[in-house]
Amino acid sequence: QVQLVESGGGSVQAGGSLRLSCVRSGSTYEVNCMAWFRQAPGSEREGVARIYRNGDASYFADSVKGRFTISQDNKENTVYLQVNSARSEDTAIYYCAASRRMCNRDNASYNYWGQGTQVTVSS
Numbered sequence: 001q002v003q004l005v006e007s008g009g010g011s012v013q014a015g016g017s018l019r020l021s022c023v024r025s026g027s028t029y030e031v032n033c034m035a036w037f038r039q040a041p042g043s044e045r046e047g048v049a050r051i052y053r054n055g056d057a058s059y060f061a062d063s064v065k066g067r068f069t070i071s072q073d074n075k076e077n078t079v080y081l082q083v084n085s086a087r088s089e090d091t092a093i094y095y096c097a098a099s100r101r102m103c104n105r106d107n108a109s110y111n112y113w114g115q116g117t118q119v120t121v122s123s
Helices: none
Strands: 002-007 010-013 018-026 033-039 046-052 057-059 068-073 078-083 092-099 117-122
Touching (some): 018 033, 033 078
Antiparallel strands (some): 018 078, 033 092, 068 078
């Protein structure tokens, strides 16, 4: 089993920045890749970005490219999501997810989920 705990959410002004963290614990050797998803009120959960253990990173949502950065510290078992130039449409609950195999946009690809952290961007 793997446990995921997100932190770093909060309120930020449009144009501002914040960094989300996700710490994994338990059977961390199982994890091949990690991802960030988000769910805005009234919307489905959507993939934001993913990163493999070897550092290969990519972004699912075109709207975040150039503004968000996913990174990791494998020694600390932590994945980060740096949010810059925040927009009101970034307001959502952000979830961290872990997969034993592959990371893509499909929620079903993930074996473990965190509880989520709220990000609110005010204009």
